[in-house]
Every structure is written in structure tokens, then in C-alpha cells.
Amino acid sequence: MKKAILGTKLGMTQIFDEHGKVIPVTVVQAGPCVVVQKKTIENDGYEAVQIGYGDIADKNVNKPQKGHFAKNDLPVKRHLREFRLDDCASLNVGDVIKPDIFEVGDVVDVCGTSKGKGYAGSIKRFGGRLQKASHGGGPIHRHPGSLGANSTPARVMKGKKMAGHMGAERVTIQNLSVVKIDAENNLIALRGAIPGPKGGLVAITSSVKKA
Secondary structure (H helix, E strand, O other), rough: OEEEEEEEEEEEEEOOOOOOOEEEEEEEOOOOEEEEEEEHHHOOOOEEEEEEEEOOEEEEEEHHHHHHHHHHOOOOOEEEEEEEOOHHHHOOOOOOEOHHHHHOOOOOEEEEEEEEEEEOHHEEEEHOOOOOOOOOOOOOOOOOOOOOOOOOOOOOOOOOOOOEEOOOOEEEEEEEEEEEEEEEEEEEEEEEEOOOOOOOEEEEEEEEOOO
């Protein structure tokens, strides 16, 4: 992981390239982020940086968190995330990370929390097949049907695709390309869709499995 930044998903739009081709993009308010803490091999056994993003009032932060920021004379931030970067040694506490660490054409991974859908059945949650809609189907068209259990193993196996809570989980979309960067307004346009609702927190990092 070479580069990383936190941001807020603003929504989707489209832009045109030099050939007039439409490119669907997601616009992210990326940073500015502040380096809050450095992890070193001597003290922690590994190298990493902790970065903060998003403004928040002091009264809404508990005392341990407030002391964590006050130790280095930094303003409190809403979100804290830790990243293992290749250039941890070159970053110092208080440094500001902006979207211009990336360049147009870079391939990145975007991690966020997917939209919560609440309690959903197996049809919506996993794309299961509906039962026949006529000739005695009864009011069970969207039921999962047999669970597959018999006298052996006499139980429902773990991982069976059944009804339950859908969404609101950590999702990573890999290999999205950076289409445009507006460093002045801290904006990044990424090709395609990213997880989460508008206003959701996302982490943009260099791709680990470049396509």
C-alpha cells in the first residue's frame, strides 16, 4: 500500500474524455487529512501512520480522544484510520495529506460501508429463485424452499443462504482508475461506482492487485 487518503462520497456524475466518450464517475471529497500519529518498529513493532479526517466540535469528543490530539497540538478530527504506507518515514505528525498524492490514471481500491437494507429475504439478499407462481404454489412464492437437511446431517449447515440483515457491511471495490483530480477543492473523480451512500466515509488506497 503506497498511498492512502480518507474522503466523503459526494455522488455520481459523468464526464467526457478527449474523444467525446462518456465516463461514469463518482466524485469524492478527499481530505485534507492530518497525520495524527506515527507507529515505528522500535515502539510498536511495525511502521504505519494514523490519519484524521473530518471536522468535529471539541464538545462531541471524549476525553481520551481529545487528549490524543492535544498531545501533538492538533485539532480534533471525526474519523481516525491507520494505514501501512511505503513512505511512513517521510511523513511527520501534523503533515497534511491532500488528493494530489494521486495522479490521473492511477489505479486505486476504495473501501466503504455499503448501504443498509435492513432485514431481507433470501430472494432479495442472495438473488434466489422464486417458486412457481401457479398450480398450487400457495403463498410461499418467495420462500427459500427446502433447506437440504435430512436424517443426516439432521441440521442446517453453516453458511446456508437464508433471510437476514442485508447491507451495512465493509465492502472494497478494486481497480478503479482516477479520472480527474481537483487539488484546489480536494476532489477526486473515480471511474465507476463505489460503496456506501452519499456522505459516507470511504478510504482510497493504492491498488493491491492492479489489473
